[in-house]
Amino acid sequence: MDRIKRERFCTVLSFFDVMHTKKILVDVLVLPGIRRMMQYIDYNSDRRKSMEIPKAEGEKNIRGSREAFTEDIGTNISLIEKRIRDGALTQEKWVLGRRTKTEAVLLYLEGVAYGKILEQVRTKLRVPDIDSVMDGGMLEQLMKENVWSPFPQCQASERPDRTAQALLEGRAAILLDHSPEALILPATVNSMFQTGDDYYRHFMVVSFLRLIRYLAAFLAAFLPGLYVAASCYHTQLLPTNLILSLAEARAGVPFPVLLEVLLMELAFELIREAGLRMPGAIGNTIGIVGGLIIGQSAVSANLVSPMTVVVVALTALGSFSVPNEEFSEALRLIKYVNVFLGGALGIVGIALGGYFLALHLTRLQSFGVPYLNPFAMPEVNDAYDLRDSLLRWPMRTLQRRPLFAWHRQRVRMRQKEGDNARK
Structure with missing residues (x-):
């Protein structure tokens, strides 16, 4: 397992940033091997052009982004990083399958995601000793706690914006190479009835x-x-x-x-x-x-x-x-x-x-979270999660993250008053 964390003082350029500065590098820098580097960038540019960002067909929405994940894990990570520009965004790289060597990445926000949930996810990722993991659907079945339950215990999504919303709530996501979807976890009944544009509308x-x-x-x-x-x-x-x-x-x-x-x-x-x-x-x-x-x-x-x-x-x-x-x-x-x-x-x-x-x-x-949360245990959360369940309260009242986030990072919005609000 290889763990990568982007520090706050580091500037990480995406592929599109590098391509934007390509002419500047050629005109200003005269170094041995610079042309070889540009040839490498041109090669990757051609490869990326053949893999354009598709539109989300399985999770259509009225408002919001239309982008969907691709089958390239690097592109999918870039789509998440484009939406969450925070040094706390952490990537843990895994290799699954003895023969396929499928690359998987566990994404979460350091300090926001609950540590016990992450440990359960890592344990589930270590358990399967299998020769191949071809898609996220196979991994979801291997990670299931109750294999006899027909209900999904991971939430599959093809939308980068919805996956980013889940990460900001304190949940984790798993991306697999050659799989055009993310596995969001933990999953609850409440999350199964929410759509990507629920927070973009009245x-x-x-x-x-x-x-x-x-x-x-x-x-x-x-x-x-x-x-x-x-x-x-x-x-x-x-x-x-x-x-x-x-x-x-x-x-x-x-x-x-x-x-x-x-x-x-x-x-x-x-x-x-x-x-x-x-x-x-x-x-x-x-x-x-x-x-x-x-x-x-x-x-x-x-x-x-x-x-x-x-x-x-x-x-x-x-x-x-x-x-x-x-x-x-x-x-x-x-x-x-x-x-x-x-x-x-x-x-x-x-x-x-x-x-x-x-x-x-x-x-x-x-992954340790009750499936009926927040309906099954409102007393633990003072019924705060019920504000975003069967009914959705106004956006200004949704100041806390859901129950599965780390308790010290539950507050995600504060109301500013006076001169501070205009700064």
Whole structure:
């Protein structure tokens, strides 16, 4: 392991700074070997031109930067350093894989990141004795504390600005060579519902959108199960007009509600997978047209009821509205468990599923940080982290870093008064 820390009194030039001063070096300095150095810079310039900074496609935003990580670790580090010009930004270099010798860099802010969390990260990086680490997804699975949990315990991001925000909060990030994403850790449920431009927009708009995302997550995990339970066991809870509409819509459908929902959910999963694997615009066309054709054809053939199509469509929209893809995939798996529980035990089964889900999330940790922070332990933090959770308070009130930062560096903003504010 090689640890590198940029001191405050050192001036570190990025590649673009060197290229900007290239003509000055040629015109002013006349030293042996200077032309050879310029040839080396030209070679690297050609290599960098072939690796332009792409746009973020997986984490789109309305405001803020559009840049995304590349597959070159040096470029990715430069993108972080461009946003955090602080000597406390520390890089720890690691080599993973006996055969691949994959270069990895652990980034954090010295004095801001909590030491115990960093020690757990280093321990996880030392443990895997494997011949190859090809991507951040492999490393994430190797570092998982609970391998049987479907929920991600690292937060993958392709955006440099979001990674820089996480570092400033006191978290750490891991960059791998040949991997166009960063692994941000520790991860919490709260961070899975935040987007890169949440801090660039008005707090009222952001609070409303976060409520929509949490509602979408609930629909993605529980709506099909609730529909099956209500249709099979608890029709007395529904309004009379709705019961008559459901009975009329299901007239002629040969399958029970449970099998009906499962068939439609599996059909949408096939459409989703086909659209993902097909290239470019063809995949988008398959996703839209395939969903319309299959839904309309299934209703016309009396294979499923229109209400089932509506429920499955709302569930799909809910899963798409969750910002983190891996968290959304976990909710999709839980959805099928709730469908079977609702078909077997009704509302009682859904309640049991929700209870065991809450119990699992309460016991889950990410590098020593409770996964439900700040909801699970507001008394430790005086409920301060709740200001940036389900709702987001105004920016001026977010004066402290989250709980996983070092306690002496929790304050990140102070209000200036009088003449000091104008200096």
